[in-house]
Amino acid sequence: MNKITINKINYLDTFPVRSAVLRQGKPIETCFFLGDDAVGTTHFGLYNENNIIGVASVFTSNNENFDIKNQFQLRGMAILEEYQSTGFGKLLIEKIFNFIESTQVELLWFNARESAVPFYEKLGCTKKGASFEIPEIGTHFLMYKCFDV
Numbered sequence: 001m002n003k004i005t006i007n008k009i010n011y012l013d014t015f016p017v018r019s020a021v022l023r024q025g026k027p028i029e030t031c032f033f034l035g036d037d038a039v040g041t042t043h044f045g046l047y048n049e050n051n052i053i054g055v056a057s058v059f060t061s062n063n064e065n066f067d068i069k070n071q072f073q074l075r076g077m078a079i080l081e082e083y084q085s086t087g088f089g090k091l092l093i094e095k096i097f098n099f100i101e102s103t104q105v106e107l108l109w110f111n112a113r114e115s116a117v118p119f120y121e122k123l124g125c126t127k128k129g130a131s132f133e134i135p136e137i138g139t140h141f142l143m144y145k146c147f148d149v
């Protein structure tokens with residue numbers, strides 16, 4: 001069995017997976033998210049041996065739909081297509097939940113692609129409000145998960 005690890009990584013290391021999964025056919029610059037290089041942003045990489053096969057990032061960012069002081073935003077959650085549906089996404093997001101539990105942050109929110117909503121619901125996240133469109137990407141739902149502090 002291959003060795004699977006999840007490490008904190010630099011934002012530049014997220015680009016190969018973001019590009020292949022979330023920004024297919026688009027210029028590499030579109031893989032940069034505003035705030036990627038901010039001090040309060042943490043990037044995670046899931047490795048199969050030495051190969052990065054999954055990424056996700058946690059930004060310090062508040063959403064006005066939630067009346068909670070300390071919030072994180074999840075962005076750029078992606079598993080390479082050939083590794084999807086084999087439990088790696090679950091491993092990665094559980095690592096992120098553990099990370100959040102080690103902080104004083106009470107709420108994680110994110111804009112979920114419609115196709116990924118059932119994945120997040122299985123992991124205890126909830127939809128809020130109606131769907132909305134993100135240009136060139138598609139239909140999304142605002143989702144969130146609360147944490148005890």
Ligand SMILES: CC(C)(COP(=O)(O)OP(=O)(O)OC[C@H]1O[C@@H](n2cnc3c(N)ncnc32)[C@H](O)[C@@H]1OP(=O)(O)O)[C@@H](O)C(=O)NCCC(=O)NCCS
Nearest residue numbers: 077078079084085086087088089090112113115116118119
């Ligand atoms: C969404 C994504 C991160 C999920 O990761 P994954 O490794 O494929 O998912 P897992 O194999 O860990 O699935 C965990 C559970 O969710 C379920 N699940 C995963 N994707 C699902 C989907 N689209 N619809 C319904 N259930 C889904 C799995 O069946 C599994 O259920 P189980 O625990 O009962 O067996 C991954 O498929 C992906 O990168 N998709 C393309 C990019 C994307 O949509 N990113 C999210 C942007 S908001």
